[in-house]
């Protein structure tokens with residue numbers, strides 16, 4: 059299984075740190091030449107490989123860590139996302155519900171990445187929290203996952219475990235998934251709730 063993070067700002071780098079900490083290789087890409095962020099990637103660890111966007115989207119699992127407004131541009135990098143899993147880490151805070159046709163933002167993202175399997179997740183914590191070691195007080199930091207595809211949710215759940223987190227599945231994007239999505243100028247009820255699970 060190969061992994062990529064599209065967007066290497068606050069949240070992209072927080073995710074890259076989790077991959078590096080767990081010794082799992084991950085490609086990272088932005089709109090820029092990979093040379094321009096190679097030193098930032100190297101500072102995180104040798105597991106973090108800067109690539110062009112066109113190369114990075116060849117990964118099996120693609121984390122979408124760009125601003126919500128940029129998701130359509132990333133989606134255009136491939137004619138079809140068939141066979142790929144997209145992890146939507148965006149928060150559409152401030153985007154009007156009318157602009158989204160009244161649907162949850164992750165549904166709009168899923169439509170843009172046609173053919174792909176979409177999992178909403180890793181988006182409910184601030185980057186400064188997500189980047190920390192998820193082993194906390196003898197437990198593991200919780201990440202929430204929502205998807206209309208149970209297989210994709212299971213796949214990303216297994217990855218979250220490998221990254222050291224405790225995944226909690228919330229169900230479909232328009233069901234439990236609403237708890238971790240922004241709508242207009244309000245946040246889902248679980249956003250910013252930094253929870254730890256004890257086994």
Ligand SMILES: NC(=O)c1ccc[n+]([C@@H]2O[C@H](COP(=O)([O-])OP(=O)(O)OC[C@H]3O[C@@H](n4cnc5c(N)ncnc54)[C@H](OP(=O)(O)O)[C@@H]3O)[C@@H](O)[C@H]2O)c1
Pocket residue numbers: 064065066067068069070087088089090111123124125126128131132147148149150151180181182183184185186
């Ligand atoms: N910051 C947080 O604490 C936090 C927490 C949870 C969720 N989120 C969500 O995560 C997403 C990213 O937030 P952020 O704070 O990390 O933003 P950011 O610091 O502005 O980083 C955005 C990254 O996306 C890249 N990018 C922009 N357009 C792109 C495109 N078309 N193709 C490829 N890369 C592109 C940017 O690089 P270039 O412009 O140089 O190409 C930059 O590396 C947002 O949707 C936000 O709501 C953020």
